[in-house]
Amino acid sequence: MATRQLTPAAQTAKTIRHELREHFPNIKFSVRSSNFANGDSVDIAWIDGPTRDEVETITGKYQDGHFDGMTDMYEYDDHKLGGAKFISPQRRLSDEFKAELQGEIEASLGEPIDGAKNYGSVAIKGMDHCLHGPWGSNLVYQLSVHRSRP
Numbered sequence: 001m002a003t004r005q006l007t008p009a010a011q012t013a014k015t016i017r018h019e020l021r022e023h024f025p026n027i028k029f030s031v032r033s034s035n036f037a038n039g040d041s042v043d044i045a046w047i048d049g050p051t052r053d054e055v056e057t058i059t060g061k062y063q064d065g066h067f068d069g070m071t072d073m074y075e076y077d078d079h080k081l082g083g084a085k086f087i088s089p090q091r092r093l094s095d096e097f098k099a100e101l102q103g104e105i106e107a108s109l110g111e112p113i114d115g116a117k118n119y120g121s122v123a124i125k126g127m128d129h130c131l132h133g134p135w136g137s138n139l140v141y142q143l144s145v146h147r148s149r150p
């Protein structure tokens with residue numbers, strides 16, 4: 001009986017899944033590979049947990065290159081890991097985490113968030129920089145970029 005051969009993208013997904021499990025043992029990640037004409041991809045999804053930047057620190061080394069809009073070409077990077085053409089992490093937020101973030105923002109504002117109001121620049125307690133130009137409806141997302149949740 002022949003052994004099943006994994007595609008490069010599937011092997012990359014397997015390796016990424018293993019690394020994410022090592023770094024974030026309490027978070028469940030969905031790591032899926034796809035193959036298509038002229039390329040392949042690995043899609044990563046999780047709820048709450050680490051930020052996208054924290055995950056990309058681990059997964060970025062597996063992306064084969066990047067798209068250059070100036071030349072309208074995909075440019076391959078020189079690395080020896082192998083990988084996939086596209087690595088796409090996507091973090092979702094639970095309603096509970098959104099409520100925590102909203103509470104933190106409202107405590108900093110001293111008032112409930114108004115989704116239609118432009119707050120300009122919002123200083124959040126404990127952050128060394130402000131959220132700039134956010135509408136009230138976007139404040140929770142902007143803060144979530146900076147917050148991990150175990």
